[in-house]
Amino acid sequence: MNCFYYFKDKSKSNRQISAPELKEGHKKLSQFSGAEPERVTKSSCSSSTSYRGIPELYEEKARNLRAFSFTELKHATNDFSRLLKIGEGGFGSVYKGSIKHVEGNGDPVLVAIKRLNKDASQGHKQWLAEVQFLGVVEHPNLVKLIGYCASDDERGIQRLLVYEYMPNKSLESHLFEKAYDPLPWKTRLEIALGAAQGLAYLHEELEVQVIYRDFKSSNVLLDANLKPKLSDFGLAREGPAAGDTHVSTAVMGTYGYAAPDYVETGHLTAKSDVWSYGVVLYEILTGRRSLERNRPKMEQKLLEWIKQYPPDSKRFESIMDSAFVGQYSISGARKVAKLADSCLRKSAKDRPTMRQVVERLKQIIQDYDEENTAEKNVDAAENDVVEHEEKMNESDSSVLWKKRMEHLEKLGEHVESASRRRFMILQRINVP
């Protein structure tokens, strides 16, 4: 799904710094003067003098990003072979590639290489934002940036990003593409939890708050164990400084996921991400995209459609992904839908924080595990009863059998030899 970039005039801005111009060839990122992503107006209540933003933190922290030459990445992708292309988004194409270890020894490392489209006007700013944010952040639920390439030469401007390779595509692919087996209920819950933990880290655990601004299922990548990692930090922004309520900025994001209050006012807060998270929770429950133009009119917008099926209603179950075929917990699904509804509250301040979402999801997963264990115990107890009954029946019949044998033996003394032989045969069959 494409991003939208429509600009609302926020001319009050006092920190707007234009994107840096690249004039030379291959440069280290730290050499870009004024290397700052699109800066924005912070709602004015306070002004901090010792403020350290992402660029300052980047200078301090991001020492181990590798600066690749364009030739290196060309070799890594077999000259950007179409056979190695693994995706395409608003920024450009993504290729699978392999690079040498920093030390030059050991097995080659698999990577994903994103190459900026030549005509992407927002491209450079997004590229720079991504390098700076991913250079600073570090969390198991955020994709790892290995390095970058910036080179200007006769071929034109080249901007590339080199990430750890995520072999299981995105949550979007698993939810909506027929080629994949449907994700089990518990896996969906764990993916939701991991993604929430990634957002909570960005909102609350860094020196500066980071608003992700483009949370959607295609930006949740999955590793070999289906562990989720957020990718695409091109639209990420620093949150408001202490004492400020929001950041005013050009409205950017993806249709179907962006919070309506942000779209209307351009006021960005961490709660804008919480809204987008709520949308993805409903995608996880229903197996439907936030916008599907090929459905009947009433069903095209996921959030409008699900309103007719509140979590506590009897009809609720009919919105669940049909791929589940009964393998989910209905009570758990209702809890997840309620959580999603709280993320989708009209007023941003009424939405939970991502930390609260994480706590709630952990509880839902724990309830599910307990429900499952209780169910398994009931099944085991039922099996014990059945086994016991079977044994009882067996022993009943062996008692009967013995009695019958004794009776026949007595009779046998008087019957003819043919009947006797038949009796002996019967006995042989039944004696273990």
Ligand SMILES: Nc1ncnc2c1ncn2[C@@H]1O[C@H](COP(=O)(O)OP(=O)(O)OP(=O)(O)O)[C@@H](O)[C@H]1O
């Ligand atoms: N690190 C990675 N490892 C493996 N595959 C990746 C990686 N990064 C991206 N991809 C693949 O490339 C696809 C396109 O990613 P990209 O972020 O460019 O576009 P998008 O998320 O679909 O759209 P948008 O540009 O709106 O974010 C992803 O869906 C994924 O399948």
Ligand SMILES: [Mg+2]
């Ligand atoms: Mg993406």
